[in-house]
Amino acid sequence: MKKTNQYQHKKILVLGLAKSGVSAASLLHSLGAFVTVNDFKPLDENPEAQGLLEQGIKVICGSHPIELLDEGFELIVKNPGIPYTNPLVAGAIDRGIPVITEVELAYQVSDAPIVGITGTNGKTTTTTLIFNMLQADKEFHPLIAGNIGTVASEVAQKATEDNQMIVELSSFQLMGIQSFKPHIAVITNIYEAHLDYHGTKQEYAKAKANITKNQSEEDYLIVNADQDELIELISFSKAKLIPFSTTTNLANGSSIINGMVSFLGEEIMPKSDITLPGDHNLENILAAVAAAKLLGVSNQAIRKVLTTFKGVKHRTQFVDEISGRRFFNDSKATNILAAQSALNAFNEPVILLAGGLDRGNGFDELIPAMKNVKAMITFGQTASKLEEVAQKAGIEIIKRVDNVEKAVPVAFDLSNPGDVILLSPACASWDQYKTFEVRGDIFIDAVHKLK
Structure with missing residues (x-):
């Protein structure tokens, strides 16, 4: 871990705990900062805050008192989930107090070079593929971090130049x-x-583009060349642009040329040997191949991963086959586009399990992807909206249930051998479940109970 003196004796507020807040507070404390932690959850219900208190870190729990801003903090490290409209955050910005997230701390202390992956869909699959490709090549010692697992600032403290x-x-x-x-x-x-x-x-896209705002000519930016809007968005970047495309042959990037996965014109392997299903995953594969090749990973290691990798948990994850019905867990499909991608991956009859948090949007965009859906089972806040869309799509069998667990046996009863039973909610989970992972695990358990 790099030693930095920039936080020594600085008064810093860590706002919001969860994993990122705990890691940030502990790291800053070890770097000599005067850390105060503020979390909304009461102290007696907050083991994370209690643990920090035992380290000698000041902890304020139960509310976000605006008066904290009068204590002269020089920096705020914010939990990513806390919006900038939060009075404490907005007040800090008005006073000119910098507000950062813990990934900034991770960069400042990491001895290891960083490969950063973002985007609306495919982040987790692409991140996992890159990690697996490096791991398959014995010359590399990758560490995986961020939204996919361990907090980046925690991993960075252990990372070395190797x-x-x-x-x-x-x-x-x-x-x-x-x-x-x-x-x-x-x-x-x-x-x-x-x-x-x-x-x-526009603001969402601008936030995503921040990934390249500090890159130099010595860095690389891998982007989806099939999205003109994205290419325009990152036109300011100083990094070397490496495009990938599923539709165009690219001599200067990653693409499919004559049926072969290719990078900079070099053939790596036949597309037909890839085990990961779905056209949407081809984007993720091409992006991962580009990153791996730029790092110097061998073609043999890349081929080993792409001929064995079958997906990330909760992302079009094959769960089991029971009496000729195949079950897939796509709980990570928390938006319409992700659900479309999952539906388009199957040519068999599909029984779709969908529903969740109502964010005020409609679901008509799902209709073109529902051509193989023979039945829909809905749940959650958006159940009625999804039922309307199913009717528009001409789906004759529509059932509403209380939750994902109850949806599984209903789907099985409606299915025939050869059918796919797919959980792809097209919605966030927070109306009924703490996370999409919890929702997916409940689906998996319900499938196993059928046996």
Whole structure:
């Protein structure tokens, strides 16, 4: 870990705990900062805060008192989920107090070069593929971090010059960077998302583009060349542009040429040997191949991963086959585009399980992808909206249930051998479940109970 004196004796407020806040507070404390932690959850219900208190860190729990801003903080490290409209955050910005997220701290202390991956969809799959490709080549010692697992600032403290940090990054995290600069940045795609946080698609896209704002001519930016809007968005970048495309042969990037996965014109392997299903995953694969090749990973290691990798948990994850029915867990499909991608991956009859948090949007955009859906089972706040869309799509069998667990046996009863039973909610989980992972695990358990 790099030693830095820039936080020594500085008065810093860590706002919001969860994993990122705990890691940030502990790290800053070890770097000599005077840390105060503020979390909304009461102290007696907050083991994380209690643990920090035992380290000698000042803890204020139960509310976010605006009076904290009068204590002379020089910096605020914000939990990514706390919006900038929060009175404490907005007040800090009005007073000129810098507000960052913990990925900025990770960059400042990491001895390892960073590969940063962002985008609306495909981040987790692309991050996992890059990590696996490096791991398959014995010359590399990758560490995976960010939204996909361990907090980046925690991993960075253990990273050495022999490691490579592969970090999945959200728009929320990227809004809070100052000097953060990945050696290789990847933007998988940009679609409308998280408008309840960002307000507009333009602000959301701008946050994603922050991944390249500090890159230099010695760095690389891997982007989806099939999105003209994205290419325009990152036109300011100083990094070397490495495009990938599923539709165009690219001599200067990553693409499919004559049926072969190719990078800079070099053939790596036949597309037909890839085990990961779905056209949407081809984008993720091409982006990952570009990152791996730029780092010097061997073609043999890349081929080993792409001929064995079958997906990330909760992302079009094959769960089981029961009496000729195949079950897939796509709980990570928290928006319409992700659900479209999952539906388009199957040619068999599909029974779709969908529903969740109502963010005020409609679902008509799902209709073109529902051509193989023979039945829909809905749940959650958006159940009635999805039922309307199913009717418009001409789906005759529509059932509403209380939750995901109850949806599974209903789907099985409606299915025939050869059918796909797909959980792809097209919505966030927070109306009924703490996370999409919890929702997906409940689906998996319900499938196993059928046996």
